[in-house]
Amino acid sequence: MVGIGRLEGVIGVEPVVSGGTEAERRAAFERFSQERLERVYRLASVILRDGGEAEDAVHDAALHAWLHWADLRDRERMDPWFDRIVVNACRARLRRRTIRPLSQGPADPPGPDPVGGVLDADVLNGALAALDPDHRIAVVLRYTADLSPAEIAARTGTREGTVKSRLHYARRRMRSVLDEAERASAGGSR
Amino acid sequence: MNDERLERQIKTALERDARPLPSGLRARVSAVPDEVPLLTAIRSACPPSVGSRTSPAMGRADARRAPLPGATRATATHMKR
Numbered sequence: 599m600v601g602i603g604r605l606e607g608v609i610g611v612e613p614v615v616s617g618g619t620e621a622e623r624r625a626a627f628e629r630f631s632q633e634r635l636e637r638v639y640r641l642a643s644v645i646l647r648d649g650g651e652a653e654d655a656v657h658d659a660a661l662h663a664w665l666h667w668a669d670l671r672d673r674e675r676m677d678p679w680f681d682r683i684v685v686n687a688c689r690a691r692l693r694r695r696t697i698r699p700l701s702q703g704p705a706d707p708p709g710p711d712p713v714g715g716v717l718d719a720d721v722l723n724g725a726l727a728a729l730d731p732d733h734r735i736a737v738v739l740r741y742t743a744d745l746s747p748a749e750i751a752a753r754t755g756t757r758e759g760t761v762k763s764r765l766h767y768a769r770r771r772m773r774s775v776l777d778e779a780e781r782a783s784a785g786g787s788r
Numbered sequence: 789m790n791d792e793r794l795e796r797q798i799k800t801a802l803e804r805d806a807r808p809l810p811s812g813l814r815a816r817v818s819a820v821p822d823e824v825p826l827l828t829a830i831r832s833a834c835p836p837s838v839g840s841r842t843s844p845a846m847g848r849a850d851a852r853r854a855p856l857p858g859a860t861r862a863t864a865t866h867m868k869r
Contacts, residue, residue, distance in 0.1 A: 624821050631817050636809050643807035653810050660817045664824060722801035741799045742806070773794055 627667055630676065631660050637743075638684045645688040645738045647727060655687040662687070678752045685735055685753055692731035718776060725775040729768055732756075736764040 618626075638659070642652035662683050670679060726734060732754070739750045747761040754761065 627821065628818060631820075632814060635814060635817060639809050639813060640806050644802050644805045647805045649807040649810065652807065653813055653816075656813065657816050657820070660820045661823065664820050718797055719801050719804060722797055723804055726798070726801055737798065738802060741795065742802050769791075769794060769798075772798055773789060776789060776794070776797065 623667065627664055630680075631663065634677070634680060638681065641681070641738065641743060642684055642688050644742050645685070645735055646691060651691055652688075655691055656684060659684040659687040678749070681753045682755065685739070689731050689735060692734070718779065721775055721779040722772060725772055726768075729771070733764045733768045736761050737768045740765055 635656070639652060639656050642655045642659075643649055646652045646655060659680070663680055670676065726737065729737065735754060736750055739745045739753060740747075745753070747758045747765065750756075750761045751758045
């Protein structure tokens with residue numbers, strides 16, 4: 599899996615961010631947004647756990663990005679900049695609603711589970727969904743997009759230490775949930 | 789449970805939430821530059837909503853200072869303190 603951070607500098611994007619004609623700016627924005635669409639949609643769908651909401655969040659983010667397209671000066675910062683807009687759009691939506699409860703599960707049937715049991719994945723999925731939005735976002739950026747704490751900090755507008763703390767808390771919570779499920783499972787099988 | 793196994797489990801759990809790109813999203817995003825003039829036109833054509841403290845010409849700082857509808861002079865004086 600290629601993480602967001604790994605994509606930086608790999609894709610040959612030479613956008614005309616400012617200056618140029620309106621048609622050139624549009625073409626640059628079109629190329630920029632379309633090349634990243636699949637990746638940011640995937641990210642949004644994991645953060646929000648809802649395909650429809652992820653679609654709206656990505657659309658909102660694209661609108662925001664276009665409105666500020668002319669302000670963007672540093673081409674090296676384009677990926678973190680766009681990711682941050684997407685993350686902010688997702689965070690706003692997460693805060694406006696309660697995440698889908700575990701009993702409803704994800705909208706699509708889960709794929710094959712190569713690592714743990716289905717029980718573990720279900721338990722973890724529910725626990726991840728119950729995390730505070732900022733903690734969930736940090737976890738998704740770390741484990742879905744393979745970003746380092748510094749890269750996550752750049753995309754969430756926080757300090758690296760804060761990201762590390764959120765990841766630590768989330769891992770501790772996940773571990774405790776899994777341990778508890780294992781104990782319950784062992785107790786039930788006696 | 790060791791860290792490596794825990795992290796694999798978290799990745800697997802998150803993978804279950806990933807969705808494939810919906811077919812209409814590319815076109816929706818492509819249309820974004822065309823939406824902006826439309827949105828601007830709609831906003832400028834609409835009067836401030838009922839109960840709104842702001843008008844199009846009013847900045848955020850002005851909005852903070854503006855008294856709520858129905859506020860008396862005493863309320864405004866109290867708010868300044």
